[in-house]
Amino acid sequence: MTVSPSSHPPRRPLLQRLAEHCMVLALAGMVIAVFVNVVLRYVFNTGIASYEEISRLLFVWLVAIGAVVAAYEGSHLGFDLVTSRVGPGPRRAMFWLAQALVAVCMALLLWGSWGQVQAGLQSFSTVLGYPLALGAAATLVLAVGLLAVWLRDVRRGPLPPAQPGAEPALDIE
Numbered sequence: 001m002t003v004s005p006s007s008h009p010p011r012r013p014l015l016q017r018l019a020e021h022c023m024v025l026a027l028a029g030m031v032i033a034v035f036v037n038v039v040l041r042y043v044f045n046t047g048i049a050s051y052e053e054i055s056r057l058l059f060v061w062l063v064a065i066g067a068v069v070a071a072y073e074g075s076h077l078g079f080d081l082v083t084s085r086v087g088p089g090p091r092r093a094m095f096w097l098a099q100a101l102v103a104v105c106m107a108l109l110l111w112g113s114w115g116q117v118q119a120g121l122q123s124f125s126t127v128l129g130y131p132l133a134l135g136a137a138a139t140l141v142l143a144v145g146l147l148a149v150w151l152r153d154v155r156r157g158p159l160p161p162a163q164p165g166a167e168p169a170l171d172i173e
Contacts, residue, residue, distance in 0.1 A: 033052075050128050053125055091158060109139065116139065
């Protein structure tokens with residue numbers, strides 16, 4: 001049986017595949033840590049305190065990386081009640097206004113998370129003793145990743161309005 005090359009889905013970029021693998025490892029680590037602690041608590045009436053810190057840290061990183069991947073894929077919720085009902089000129093103006101607001105929010109997130117990373121270098125977790133900057137670095141990665149997606153969106157410009165009932169068109173290159 002011969003499969004035509006056009007029937008294969010497009011290959012995802014290396015960084016996206018790496019991020020997805022990190023998310024899988026983080027989720028697996030969380031599941032194992034929580035499951036082991038639940039079994040230890042209910043069967044042996046004890047637990048491992050460090051597993052709680054590990055699962056919390058993995059969750060923070062899972063959410064941060066997942067938000068970047070979702071933004072890259074265009075999977076976040078969108079609200080087009082207004083933009084779908086206006087003409088191309090106002091739609092373009094709203095797009096650029098929204099992009100300016102996103103840029104301001106991402107700059108504030110980047111600035112604030114950098115400050116948290118610096119402060120976290122001097123603070124340590126209670127049980128494991130790792131620097132709290134490790135958890136704050138997740139928001140730094142989030143800010144940088146979302147800024148990269150924002151740059152792609154700005155370069156691409158406004159997309160045409162979605163047709164009612166149609167799936168959103170994604171340009172994932």
